[in-house]
Amino acid sequence: MNDLPLALHPPNPLIFLRPVSMDDVDDLLRHCWPDRTRPEVTRLVARAERIAAQGYGLGVVALEAEGVIGYGQCTNWPRCAEISDLAVWEPKRCQGIGTAIIQYLTQLAHQWGAREVELGVALDNQRALALYRRLGFRDQRQAHVDLNGVRTAVLYLRLALAGSASGAVGRNAERW
Numbered sequence: 001m002n003d004l005p006l007a008l009h010p011p012n013p014l015i016f017l018r019p020v021s022m023d024d025v026d027d028l029l030r031h032c033w034p035d036r037t038r039p040e041v042t043r044l045v046a047r048a049e050r051i052a053a054q055g056y057g058l059g060v061v062a063l064e065a066e067g068v069i070g071y072g073q074c075t076n077w078p079r080c081a082e083i084s085d086l087a088v089w090e091p092k093r094c095q096g097i098g099t100a101i102i103q104y105l106t107q108l109a110h111q112w113g114a115r116e117v118e119l120g121v122a123l124d125n126q127r128a129l130a131l132y133r134r135l136g137f138r139d140q141r142q143a144h145v146d147l148n149g150v151r152t153a154v155l156y157l158r159l160a161l162a163g164s165a166s167g168a169v170g171r172n173a174e175r176w
Helices: 022-032 038-053 097-111 126-134
Strands: 016-019 057-064 067-076 081-088 116-122 138-147 150-160
Touching: 016 097, 022 038, 022 057, 022 067, 022 081, 038 057, 038 067, 057 097, 067 097, 081 097, 097 116, 097 126, 116 126, 116 138, 126 150
Parallel strands: 081 116
Antiparallel strands: 016 057, 057 067, 067 081, 116 150, 138 150
């Protein structure tokens, strides 16, 4: 029996992931964030490119024939790594894309030397919360934050990376 949390397993190699670029803004608007404005998504991508260039983070997109169908970002903060802005195009949900993005970003966090990975989820997003728990993330704390101008209850979950010496974390991380 394998006790390694699912988030620490290698991502499905059939799901193509690559770093985000400004060329992805249109697809991200159309598929991942149709409720956001172009300036908002452009700022998010610019930030992802900036943290990648500075060596402390990365934003990735999942691609299929339709273009970009998913996004996720990891930032390596001093106390722990943070996965944020996870989005999968609605018709492509429940197909392992979000799982693959989280697994890939978790591998990166481990390579960067992070001891833990944290992510937050609005408490009314039960589908995402169930995914994160299934992947091995554990409830840490709750806070109220401003999400797009709305005060929202957010649950933060964490996953420990230390002691994951099985070798699963880190494999296949050099995909581009």
